[in-house]
Amino acid sequence: MNTLLRIAIQKSGRLQEGSLELLKESGLSFSNGKDQLKTQARNFPVEVLFLRDDDIPQYVEDKVADVGLVGENVFAEKKKKNQIVKRLDFAKCRLSIAIPRSETYGGIASLHGKNIATSYPNIVKDFLQKHNITAGIHEISGSVEIAPGIGLADAICDIVSTGSTLLGNGLKEVETVMQSEAVIIANPELGPEKQKILDKLLFRIEAVKKAKN
Numbered sequence: 008m009n010t011l012l013r014i015a016i017q018k019s020g021r022l023q024e025g026s027l028e029l030l031k032e033s034g035l036s037f038s039n040g041k042d043q044l045k046t047q048a049r050n051f052p053v054e055v056l057f058l059r060d061d062d063i064p065q066y067v068e069d070k071v072a073d074v075g076l077v078g079e080n081v082f083a084e085k086k087k088k089n090q091i092v093k094r095l096d097f098a099k100c101r102l103s104i105a106i107p108r109s110e111t112y113g114g115i116a117s118l119h120g121k122n123i124a125t126s127y128p129n130i131v132k133d134f135l136q137k138h139n140i141t142a143g144i145h146e147i148s149g150s151v152e153i154a155p156g157i158g159l160a161d162a163i164c165d166i167v168s169t170g171s172t173l174l175g176n177g178l179k180e181v182e183t184v185m186q187s188e189a190v191i192i193a194n195p196e197l198g199p200e201k202q203k204i205l206d207k208l209l210f211r212i213e214a215v216k217k218a219k220n
């Protein structure tokens with residue numbers, strides 16, 4: 008039986024297009040129908056799985072997938088036993104803390120005792136701990152930026168790229184918590200055959216990157 012490297016990518020969302028493009032530019036040929044869960048490349052020992060990005064680190068830890076393509080923010084939040092094997096230079100964004108624009112920001116210490124709404128509780132917890140701040144963390148899964156306006160929280164920590172969403176919700180960015188880009192994560196115990204396929208793929212990705220610059 009031939010070994011296949013299973014690669015998990017986002018089924019739909021901001022990472023999907025860049026992920027498909029990367030794999031195809033690396034020479035992999037495969038079909039990607041709308042309702043497909045997985046597909047096998049025609050010309051490379053790879054199977055592509057289409058999943059929710061938030062689930063990918065867990066699947067890679069559990070070896071349901073061998074490698075995955077996710078935002079570094081999701082990788083950091085999930086705290087799974089995966090390693091970053093490649094940074095991909097797309098889906099660049101940052102996780103930032105924002106407060107209502109009407110408030111004056113008194114530095115990081117002014118977050119003490121506040122309530123922060125976020126979809127990234129682990130990252131925020133680590134950030135606060137690092138700065139010796141005690142604050143409440145209110146985990147919500149979406150539409151985080153409306154939390155201060157509806158009285159759910161004093162501040163938020165969310166993904167920012169241009170800042171226009173914050174502005175539209177009467178918020179201003181006051182601290183950068185982390186920078187993020189798309190990354191390839193891998194299970195640390197792939198075994199020699201899968202590792203060989205991964206190395207070949209990474210080599211091709213690097214070649215594509217060099218050709219673009």
Ligand code: ATP
Nearest residue numbers: 019020021022060078079080081098099100166168
């Ligand atoms: P769902 O899980 O419901 O599919 P999501 O909000 O987790 O949605 P996306 O919005 O598709 O997923 O974002 C996926 C990843 O893309 C994020 O985790 C982040 O790394 C990156 N990203 C998100 N927003 C931006 C942005 N505005 N600019 C660049 N990269 C972004």
Ligand code: ZN
Nearest residue numbers: 020059060061
């Ligand atoms: Zn998601």
